[in-house]
Every structure is written in structure tokens, then in C-alpha cells.
Amino acid sequence: MAEAENIVVATAERIFADLADPQTINHDKDGRWTAPLWRALSEAGLTLAWVGEEFGGAGTDLADGFEIINAAGRFAIAVPLAETLLAGWLLQQGGIASPDGAMTIAPAHPRDRITLDTDGTLSGRARGVPFARTAQHVAVLAEGGDGVSIALVETARLRIDAGLNLANDPSDTVTFDKIMPLACRPAPAGFDATTLMLMGGVARGLQIAGALDRLLAISVNYAGERVAFEKPIGKFQAVQHNLARLAGESAAASAAATSAADAIARAAAFDEAVFLEAAAAKIRCAEAAEKGAAIAHQVHGAIGFTTEHILHRFSLRALAWRDDFGSESHWAVELGKRVAARGADELWPLVASR
Amino acid sequence: MSALRFDPIRLPRECEELRKEVRAFLADEIAAGTFNPYQPKREDADAREFAARVGARGWIGMTWPKQYGGHERSFLERYVVTEEMRVANAPVRRFFVADRQSGPILLRYAPEHIKMDILPRICRGELCFAIGMSEPNSGSDLFAAKTRATKTEGGWLINGSKIWTTSAHMADYMIAIFRTSPSTKENRRHGLTQFLVNMKTPGIKVNPIGQITGQKEFNEVVFTDAFVPDDHQLGEIDGAWKQATSELAYERSGPERFLETYYVLTELVRAVGPNPDTRSAEGIGRLVAQLHTMRRMSVSVAGMLQAGKEPVVEASIVKDVGTIWEQQLPHRVRDLAAFVEENAGNRETLENQLTFAMQTAPKLTIQGGTTEVLRGIIARGLGLR
Ligand SMILES: Cc1cc2nc3c(=O)[nH]c(=O)nc-3n(C[C@H](O)[C@H](O)[C@H](O)COP(=O)(O)OP(=O)(O)OC[C@H]3O[C@@H](n4cnc5c(N)ncnc54)[C@H](O)[C@@H]3O)c2cc1C
Numbered sequence: 001m002a003e004a005e006n007i008v009v010a011t012a013e014r015i016f017a018d019l020a021d022p023q024t025i026n027h028d029k030d031g032r033w034t035a036p037l038w039r040a041l042s043e044a045g046l047t048l049a050w051v052g053e054e055f056g057g058a059g060t061d062l063a064d065g066f067e068i069i070n071a072a073g074r075f076a077i078a079v080p081l082a083e084t085l086l087a088g089w090l091l092q093q094g095g096i097a098s099p100d101g102a103m104t105i106a107p108a109h110p111r112d113r114i115t116l117d118t119d120g121t122l123s124g125r126a127r128g129v130p131f132a133r134t135a136q137h138v139a140v141l142a143e144g145g146d147g148v149s150i151a152l153v154e155t156a157r158l159r160i161d162a163g164l165n166l167a168n169d170p171s172d173t174v175t176f177d178k179i180m181p182l183a184c185r186p187a188p189a190g191f192d193a194t195t196l197m198l199m200g201g202v203a204r205g206l207q208i209a210g211a212l213d214r215l216l217a218i219s220v221n222y223a224g225e226r227v228a229f230e231k232p233i234g235k236f237q238a239v240q241h242n243l244a245r246l247a248g249e250s251a252a253a254s255a256a257a258t259s260a261a262d263a264i265a266r267a268a269a270f271d272e273a274v275f276l277e278a279a280a281a282k283i284r285c286a287e288a289a290e291k292g293a294a295i296a297h298q299v300h301g302a303i304g305f306t307t308e309h310i311l312h313r314f315s316l317r318a319l320a321w322r323d324d325f326g327s328e329s330h331w332a333v334e335l336g337k338r339v340a341a342r343g344a345d346e347l348w349p350l351v352a353s354r
Numbered sequence: 355m356s357a358l359r360f361d362p363i364r365l366p367r368e369c370e371e372l373r374k375e376v377r378a379f380l381a382d383e384i385a386a387g388t389f390n391p392y393q394p395k396r397e398d399a400d401a402r403e404f405a406a407r408v409g410a411r412g413w414i415g416m417t418w419p420k421q422y423g424g425h426e427r428s429f430l431e432r433y434v435v436t437e438e439m440r441v442a443n444a445p446v447r448r449f450f451v452a453d454r455q456s457g458p459i460l461l462r463y464a465p466e467h468i469k470m471d472i473l474p475r476i477c478r479g480e481l482c483f484a485i486g487m488s489e490p491n492s493g494s495d496l497f498a499a500k501t502r503a504t505k506t507e508g509g510w511l512i513n514g515s516k517i518w519t520t521s522a523h524m525a526d527y528m529i530a531i532f533r534t535s536p537s538t539k540e541n542r543r544h545g546l547t548q549f550l551v552n553m554k555t556p557g558i559k560v561n562p563i564g565q566i567t568g569q570k571e572f573n574e575v576v577f578t579d580a581f582v583p584d585d586h587q588l589g590e591i592d593g594a595w596k597q598a599t600s601e602l603a604y605e606r607s608g609p610e611r612f613l614e615t616y617y618v619l620t621e622l623v624r625a626v627g628p629n630p631d632t633r634s635a636e637g638i639g640r641l642v643a644q645l646h647t648m649r650r651m652s653v654s655v656a657g658m659l660q661a662g663k664e665p666v667v668e669a670s671i672v673k674d675v676g677t678i679w680e681q682q683l684p685h686r687v688r689d690l691a692a693f694v695e696e697n698a699g700n701r702e703t704l705e706n707q708l709t710f711a712m713q714t715a716p717k718l719t720i721q722g723g724t725t726e727v728l729r730g731i732i733a734r735g736l737g738l739r
Contacts, residue, residue: 213358220736237726240733247358247732248675251668255360255654256647262362276646283643332639333632339642340635344624348441348616351646352373354364 008049008060009067015040016075022310025077034079038102041081048098050089055097057088065089066261069203073210076317078169080104080131082203087139090196094150094185101136104129104155106174110197110326114176116144121178122151130324132172133160140181141196148192151181165323167316195270200325201282202264205257208285211318212250215296218311219243223299239299246295253288256281263354273353275338279331286328289318358668362650363657369434376438379411383444391443392703394617395567395710399445400524402479408439408446409479414453418461423474429660433653437609441616447521447571452476455605456483456529463589463597464550472527472550486516486530486551486575487598493518494727496531497543497595501577503532509584510534510549512557512577520721522560522573525553531594543595548588555580567713599666602731605722607655607669612648612676614718615711618687618704619645625691625698637690641683648676667735674728681718684711 019037041047049065051057060068069082080102087103106126107114114124122142132138132155140151158174165171220243223234233239260274260281267274293315297304304311322328339347384391388404408414416432418424439446457476460469475481492498501514512532522528527550534547551558557580562570589597619641626634651672658665688708694701719725733739 216358216736220738223738234733234738237730240738241726241729243736243738244671244674244729244732247667247736248671251358251360251651251671252647252675254358255362255651256643258360259362259650262364276642279639280643280646283640284647287640287644328640328643329636332636332643334635334639335642336630336635336637336639339638340623340626340630341628343628344620347620347623347642351642351649352437352441354646354650 006064006067008046008058008064009071011044012041012046012068012071015044015046016071016077020075020077022075022313026308026310026313037077038079041079042100047081047084047102048088050085051092051098055092057092057098062265063261066202066206066258066265070206070210070257070261073207073317074214076207076211076214076314078167078317080135082207083130083135086200086203087137089199090139090141090150091152093188093191094183096150096152096183096185099137099152102131102134103137103139104131104135105196105200106132106138106140106176107193107196108200108324110193110330113193114140114142116142116149116151116184117178118145119178120184121180122153122176123178124176126174126176128163128165128171128323129174130165130172131170132158132174133162133170137182138174140176141187141193142184143193146186148187149184150187151184153179153181166320167312169317169320171320190269194275197325198270198275198278199264201331202257202260202278204321204324205253205278205281205285206261208289208318208321209250209253209257211314211321212246212253212288212292215292215311215314215318216243216246216250218314219246219296219299222304226301233299242295242299246292246299249288249292249295253285253292256284259354272338272350276335276350277354279335282326282331283328283335286322289322293318358671360651360654360668361657363430363654365430365434365653366428369428369430372431373434373438375411376413376435379407380438380442380444383407384442389443389445392617392621392707394443394707395569396445399447401445401448404445405448405479405482407479408449409477412477414449414479415457415473415477416453418457418473418477422461422469423477425477429656430653433609433656437613437649440610440613443617448482448524449476449479450610451485451521452481452483454608455485456527458604459529459548459588459597460550463548465585468550468585481526482521482524484519484522484525484528484553484575486519486522486528488516488518490515490517494724496598497537497546499531499533499546501530501532503534503547503549503582505534506581510582510587512549512551512580512582514577516575516577518563518572519560519575520572522553522575523562523570527551528553528575529588531598535592545592546594547591548594548597549582550586550588551580551582552586555582557581566716567710602666602669602723604659604669606673606728607652607659607665609649609652611673611722612645612652612680615680615683615714616645618684618707618711621700621704621707622687622691622694624700625694625704627695627698631693633693634690637686641686644679648672648679652676667732670723670728670731670735673723674725674732677718678725681715684708684715688712 045058048057049060053059083104161173260277263277415424503510535545561574
């Protein structure tokens with residue numbers, strides 16, 4: 001996804017370039033940049049891209065929405081765009097119209113559960129909910145007597161304990177204490193917590209791939225400018241080889257994440273093949289984030305360790321995104337169990353089916 | 355710098371039809387005892403009849419023009435055949451080099467009558483090719499090659515030696531680079547020419563070299579006034595370096611670049627059984643995620659080749675990441691196998707495979723261009739050199 005080829009993605013890229021320049025953001029201590037950025041994204045219909053036109057959204061197809069998320073990763077923007085897209089998508093699954101403004105999703109971790117009581121209220125706790133305290137609404141996946149439901153809740157009604165992720169972005173604990181949702185509908189057949197985690201995991205994979213793409217570009221650029229021993233450090237073979245490895249990790253993340261996004265966009269349901277694609281993407285992107293961020297910092301030396309430099313905006317977010325919607329450890333166990341249950345001779349057919 | 359792009363190419367439906375045919379064919383071969391998929395360690399599988407049967411199916415020279423015996427099918431179809439053969443551990447050594455590398459070079463640089471003579475025979479699985487690049491003092495640094503081709507009446511006389519030449523002992527032909535003039539100050543890549551060498555030519559001696567796996571797959575090849583006729587010169591005199599580098603994408607990104615030790619993963623899954631503990635499940639899950647990602651990258655490059663691009667950097671990345679992965683795989687499987695039940699039915703097979711795969715592993719990041727050389731190519735692609 002090097003250059004945007006369609007109008008929706010081109011619009012997103014242009015807005016990011018104009019209003020989310022990493023250098024400007026990095027120097028804006030008051031966070032004043034978020035309001036104009038959000039306004040522009042929202043006016044362009046990008047925040048509700050995955051919400052159908054009948055519900056006041058832009059009705060953008062899944063593939064384009066994924067590209068918007070990938071582009072957001074390239075700018076490592078810290079506004080709940082991916083979260084609002086996902087929330088809109090989730091609400092759409094339940095036939096619930098999306099409100100305006102920023103949204104987030106709960107649960108955001110595979111082990112957290114929100115339950116729907118017989119009186120129609122929601123209970124439970126969700127940790128690490130991204131941007132809960134800045135969002136106006138939460139799209140909730142709840143489990144109750146009759147199965148899985150999708151609900152819309154105002155954040156004002158919830159207890160929110162502020163937390164921060166590795167990149168210092170809001171990652172809050174949200175407690176539902178017999179909260180009556182604004183709307184609540186049964187989820188479609190087959191839709192469950194795993195579906196939501198896979199979808200969220202792919203979004204995070206695309207963001208990580210975007211950030212790695214940028215980490216590579218920033219690092220190659222820096223290696224061409226920084227002079228040591230009378231030549232640019234990029235002329236040293238050891239540095240070149242590190243950057244070649246970073247390119248490999250960036251390529252792996254991009255291949256895995258875009259393939260998973262493509263699989264979801266084309267599939268009729270979240271079947272075995274989508275599970276393989278999405279789980280593998282989250283695992284491999286997380287691994288790439290770890291290796292890639294380390295190399296990018298190594299190439300930058302001390303300057304990259306400062307708050308002044310933009311590097312951390314990308315490296316720390318790539319690392320932080322590993323934790324949302326199931327870590328690589330979580331998905332590796334789940335994928336490993338499925339592979340084992342299918343049996344040895346079914347492994348290659350599964351991998352080669354894509 | 356433009357971003358690296360690995361689009362999510364999908365194999366079209368005709369590929370999946372073809373895959374079924376290849377699997378059925380391989381199942382028949384296994385049933386007939388041609389090879390044992392669980393026994394990757396084979397002494398030098400020559401497998402002539404197997405090559406002929408694969409050729410008869412139309413699975414050699416798949417993408418080449420029909421006039422030369424080819425089948426004008428897509429790179430993606432060829433991709434499917436290659437990966438099914440590799441995963442099954444089929445004995446492809448006799449024809450694989452010709453199919454992947456030598457044939458495409460001949461198609462591009464050989465005179466018409468040579469193409470008409472040789473290419474159809476490759477397609478029928480009759481010919482085995484070797485690649486004569488490395489010399490005792492010229493491996494990574496190809497341009498240090500010294501083995502000489504001296505002009506003589508009607509052709510060239512070859513003197514010197516090649517080394518590490520895979521399959522030279524059973525090859526019908528070698529495509530080799532020889533020094534036809536000294537390199538120049540301005541261009542040290544100058545002065546090498548590519549030739550087609552008939553291995554039956556007098557003056558060629560092949561000496562086997564043992565490998566740490568116990569196999570004897572590569573050789574030293576010594577040339578003493580071996581005659582190569584004029585029409586066996588391939589491409590430009592003194593310009594082989596341009597030719598050698600343009601074919602690299604084909605050599606470097608295929609499924610054979612990450613599947614060489616794949617069998618240990620299958621065997622590990624078999625050994626842990628349907629209800630693995632958390633540790634085994636996590637380990638297998640990660641390896642499968644990595645494998646799947648490797649394959650997506652590789653298929654993506656096949657898609658670029660099919661689209662007529664020359665993805666040299668992307669292909670080098672696939673080989674770098676892929677060979678490191680296949681090299682680590684047996685060691686990771688060994689870690690996980692440490693806790694496999696003593697009574698796992700396939701324990702012996704797994705252990706034998708692990709031993710062989712770990713003996714094989716060191717070569718994977720050397721053959722076809724070392725990790726360091728690949729990273730140099732990637733760095734150039736990134737604009738660093
Ligand atoms: C199993 C196997 C099969 C082979 N089959 C064939 C064949 O059929 N035909 C053929 O022609 N060759 C073949 N080769 C040879 C292979 O192509 C060479 O081994 C390879 O190119 C490396 O050359 P070398 O062994 O001379 O190592 P060297 O070039 O001596 O390299 C030794 C080490 O130094 C590193 N190094 C060298 N130069 C640099 C540099 N500039 N910067 C950083 N590091 C550097 C290398 O990466 C390597 O790690 C085969 C090799 C193997 C292992």
C-alpha cells in the first residue's frame with residue numbers, strides 16, 4: 001500500500017499529511033492538533049467509513065477501510081480512528097446506527113467478558129480499552145443468556161480508570177456496573193468474541209505494518225545523513241545489514257497484514273481460513289514490531305531515544321499495538337491448538353489454501 | 355524512498371485445480387515407492403524416470419513458449435507445482451535447476467538451433483543442468499573468477515576449475531561463467547562470459563565433495579583444454595555480469611527458499627497430537643504464523659514476476675528472511691520436541707528428521723548467495739549504496 005490508489009485512501013493520506021505531521025504533533029504539548037484532525041477526518045466521512053449509508057455512515061467497503069487504518073499506522077496518529085472504524089463496524093453487525101464522535105470498543109482483550117443481564121443491563125470489566133476516556137461512546141460485545149449481543153453505551157455512564165499504553169496513549173480500564181445501553185441487539189449468527197478480536201487484531205497488524213514502513217523510511221533517511229568516521233553511517237556494512245533486516249521485518253508485517261485484511265474483505269464469514277490469516281498476521285506483525293523497533297533505535301543512536309525526535313512516535317506505538325485484541329502469545333496458542341486438532345497432514349493444505 | 359510493497363496475491367482457481375493434480379500424482383508416486391516423503395535424507399536422488407514422468411505431465415518448463423516444448427502457463431501455476439514437490443520431498447534434483455534457471459537463460463541468450471535442440475529435452479525431463487559460478491577463490495565475489503576461456507578455431511578452450519557445483523556428477527550440461535578478458539579499472543565486473551558446456555566434452559573431470567549431511571551433492575569440476583564451440587556462447591562477450599544479475603529474482607523468491615526443512619514441522623505436529631499443552635501450542639502457532647507469512651511474501655513476488663516486473667529487492671528479502679527461517683526451524687522444533695511424549699508413535703522419524711535438518715541447516719543461508727550478499731543487494735535497493 002505504498003501510494004494511495006483510490007480516492008478514499010488518498011483523502012485519508014492527504015488529511016494525515018496536512019494535519020498530523022509527526023514533527024508538529026511531537027512538538028505540540030497541549031494536544032491541540034487532535035481537534036482539527038478529527039474534524040477533517042469526520043467531515044470526509046472517514047471516521048464512519050464502515051458504517052452503512054442507511055445508518056448515516058460512508059458505506060466504504062472493508063478493503064478501503066483497512067487501507068485507511070494502514071495509512072493511520074504510517075502516521076502513527078494517536079486519535080481513535082481505527083477504534084471508531086471498528087466500533088462502527090461492530091454496531092453495524094448488530095444493526096445499530098453509529099452516533100457522531102469518537103468511539104471505542106470493549107472488550108479489547110480476549111480474556112475480558114462483558115455480560116448482558118436479563119434486565120437488559122451490562123456488567124463486567126474491560127482492561128486496556130484504547131481511548132475510552134476521550135471517546136463519547138463504546139461499542140460493546142456482550143454475552144448473555146441467549147448468546148452474543150452488540151450494544152452501544154455512552155462513556156459518560158461508565159467508570160473509567162485511566163491507564164496508559166507503552167506509547168503513553170490512553171488505555172483505560174472500563175467498568176460496566178449494571179449499565180443500561182442506548183441500544184442492544186443480538187449479534188448475527190456465528191459472530192462472537194473471537195470474531196471481534198480477529199478483526200481488531202488485523203486492524204492493529206495493519207497499523208504496525210504502517211508504522212514499520214515509516215520506521216524503515218526514517219531510519220534509511222537518517223543513515224544517509226548522519227556522518228561518523230567521515231562518512232554517512234549508511235555506508236557502513238553493519239548498518240546496511242541492520243537496515244536490510246528491518247526491511248525484511250517491514251515486508252513481513254506488510255505481507256501478513258494486507259493478506260489478512262484482503263482475506264476478511266473477501267470472505268463471507270470468519271472461517272478457518274480467516275482465522276489462520278488474522279491470527280498469523282497479529283503474531284507476525286507483533287514479532288516484526290519487536291525486531292524492527294529495536295533496529296530502528298539502534299540505527300538512530302541516542303537521538304532516537306529523546307522525546308524531541310519523532311522516532312518514538314512510531315516505535316513505541318508499533319510495540320504497544322501488540323497488546324490490543326490478543327497478544328501474539330494468545331494467538332499463537334489458539335492457532336497452535338487448531339493446527340494440532342486438524343492433524344499433521346492437514347497443516348500444509350491449510351497453509352497452501354490461500 | 356518508496357515503500358516495499360507485497361500485495362496479497364491470491365492463486366487463481368486454475369492453480370488449485372492443478373494443485374489437486376500434482377497431489378494425486380505425488381500420492382501415486384509415493385504409493386509406487388518412488389520416494390518416501392518422511393525420509394528427506396536421500397543419497398543423491400537421481401530419479402530419472404520420475405523426471406520423465408513429471409515432464410510428461412507438462413510440469414517442467416511450464417512458463418516457456420510452446421515452440422520449445424514449454425506450456426505457456428503462468429508463474430503462479432509453476433509456483434504451485436514447485437511447492438507441492440518441495441513439501442512432499444519429491445526427488446526433483448535432476449530437473450529443478452534446468453527448470454528454474456538454466457532454461458530461462460537459454461531462452462534469453464542461446465541461438466535458435468540450440469534452443470530448439472535443448473529446451474524440449476529439458477521439458478521432457480531428460481536433461482540435468484549444473485551451475486558453474488563459484489571457484490575456489492571466488493564465491494561471494496563472483497568477479498574474482500579466474501577460470502579462462504581462450505579463443506581458438508571455431509570455439510573456446512576452457513582451463514581452470516569450478517567448485518561447489520551441485521549435481522555436476524550427473525549433469526548433462528553446465529551453464530558457467532568464464533573469464534574471457536581481464537577486468538578493467540573502471541569496471542571490475544567486466545570480462546566474464548557465459549557459456550553452455552556439454553559435460554561429456556573431453557577435458558572435464560568431476561570430483562565429488564562430501565557434505566556434512568553425509569551426502570555427495572556438490573563437486574569440484576576441473577577443465578583442461580575443454581573445447582566449447584562458438585555457438586555455445588550465451589549472450590555478450592565479457593558482459594555476463596549483467597545477465598547473471600537479471601535472473602536473480604527467479605532464483606531467490608520461490609517456495610524452495612523457505613521449505614527445505616519444512617518436514618520437521620509436520621512431524622512435530624504429529625508428535626504433539628491433537629491436544630497439545632500450552633507451550634507446544636504456542637510454539638507451533640508461532641511457527642505456522644511465520645510460515646504462512648513467508649509464503650504470502652513469496653506468492654506476492656511470484657505475482658510480481660507474473661506481472662512482468664523485476665522485483666530484485668523483494669526477491670532478495672524473501673530469500674533472506676526465508677532461508678533464516680528454514681535454518682532456525684529445526685532448532686525451534688528441537689526446543690519444542692524436548693517435551694514430546696516418549697511414546698509418540700513418530701518419535702523416531704522426528705528425531706531422524708531433526709538430525710538431518712540440523713545438519714542441512716548451515717548451508718541454507720549460503721547456497722544461491724549468502725545472507726550478507728543478499729543484505730548488500732537489499733541495502734542498495736534501499737538507496738544506501
Ligand atoms: C549446498 C551448496 C550448494 C552450492 N551449489 C553451487 C552450485 O551449484 N554452483 C555454484 O556455482 N556455487 C554453488 N554453491 C556455492 C555458493 O554459491 C557459494 O558458497 C557462495 O556464493 C559463497 O561463496 P564462498 O563459499 O566462496 O564463501 P565466501 O565468499 O568466501 O564467503 C565466506 C563468508 O564471508 C562473507 N562475505 C564474503 N564477502 C563479503 C562481503 N563483501 N561482505 C560481507 N560478507 C562477506 C560471506 O557472506 C560468507 O559468510 C553452493 C554452495 C552450497 C553450500
